[in-house]
Amino acid sequence: MNQQPLIEQVTQTMALGSKSFATAAKLFDPPTRRSTLMLYAWCRHCDDVIDGQTLGEGGTQHHIDDAQARMLHLQIETRRAYSGAHMDEPAFRAFQEVALIHELPQQLAFDHLEGFAMDAREEHYASFDDTLRYCYHVAGVVGLMMARVMGVRDEAVLDHACDLGLAFQLTNIARDIVEDAANGRCYLPQSWLDEAGLTAAQLTDPQHRAALATLAARLIREAEPYYASACSGLPGLPLRSAWAIATARGVYREIGVKVQHAGAQAWDTRQRTSKSEKLALLVRGAGMAITSRVARPQARPAGLWQRPR
Known part of the structure; x- marks a missing residue:
């Protein structure tokens, strides 16, 4: 695989690692799509290094047992990428290209690595603000x-744009509650668990699926204002980018709808959108993108979590 051109490697990474976003990514103009693939490859690689996996699966080649040591490796290599040093790992060559071309602030890259560090530290989340x-x-x-x-x-x-990322992740958490719990992770707020009379250790127990469905539905509802905010950002994007983002928004939001409608059966199979559903959402996304050309900018809904500036 390492003999493949870099763009082929990162395209394969996207296709295998994020079927939900891969369809939308094809809608970008070629330069934006290339940079999107490069950025995704780095994000996926960092996630896998911390989890000791490859594209979400076991059997990784990352041999460092200590998650904190793996975290340090990612931080060092990210700094080297920004310095313009030669990068051996394809994911870091990809990141170096996109970071330097688009002048991505280093703080954003290290803010992202902090998310993986939170997993490495096995951090717990007391409140919904902590989850956000x-x-x-x-x-x-x-x-x-x-x-x-x-x-x-x-x-x-x-x-x-940040709000859309928050909405995506809230949907992911709802979809993956049981899978995450099986891997020793819980992103639900402890305050919510307390209200439901549950502990993190009980999340994999099928007898608690009804209570779990209530919590998942709550997450999906909390994601809605962030999805709404994302729509308000479409006028600020180039048309093809607005189409891609509107489509991705529709695909992820539909996954949340499926989790909510499935109730206690939501975790019997992994919730996903079919090819025909993706096609319909692609068409709908085109309509949203076109409409956004004449839409008046909307204020961000009040009360949403505010990103650090």
């Missing part, structure tokens, strides 16, 4: 970097 802080580091900041790849510099539009 985690969502910012693993996904909201990716929205910020993606927006910059699309040429966005306006802080208000960047807020909307």
Whole structure:
């Protein structure tokens, strides 16, 4: 695989690692799509290094047992990428290209690495704000970097981009509650668990699925204002980028709808959208993108979690 051209490697990484976003990514203009793939490859690689996996699967080649040591490796290599040093690992060569071309602030990259550090530290989340802080580091900041790849510099539009990342991650948490719990991780707020009379250790127990469905539905509802905010950011994007983002928004939001409708059966199989559903959402996304050309900018809904500035 290492003999493949870099763009082929990162394209394969996207296709295998994120089927939900891969469809939308094809809608970007070629330069934006290339940078999107490069950025995704680095994000995926960092996630896998911390988890000791390859594209979410076991049997990785990352041999360092200590997650903190793996974290340090990622930080060192990210600094080297920004310095312009020669990068041996394909994911860091990819990141170096996108970071330097689009002048991604180093703080954003290290904010993203902090999300992986939170996993390495096995951090717990007392309140919903704590969960949102985690969502910012693993996904909201990716929205910020993606927006910059699309040429966005306006802080208000960047807020909307961050909100979409938060919405995506809240949906992911709802979809993956049981899988995460099986891996010893829980991103649900402890306050919510207390209200439901549950402990993190009980999340994999099928007899608690009804209570779990209630918590998942609550997450999906909490994601809605962030999805709404994302729509308000579409006018600030180039047309093809707006189409891609509107489509990705629709695909992820539909996964949340499926989790909510499935109730206690939501974790019997992994919730996903079919090819026909993706096609319909692609068409709908086109309509949203076109409409956004004449839409008046909308203020961000009040009361949403605010990213650090």
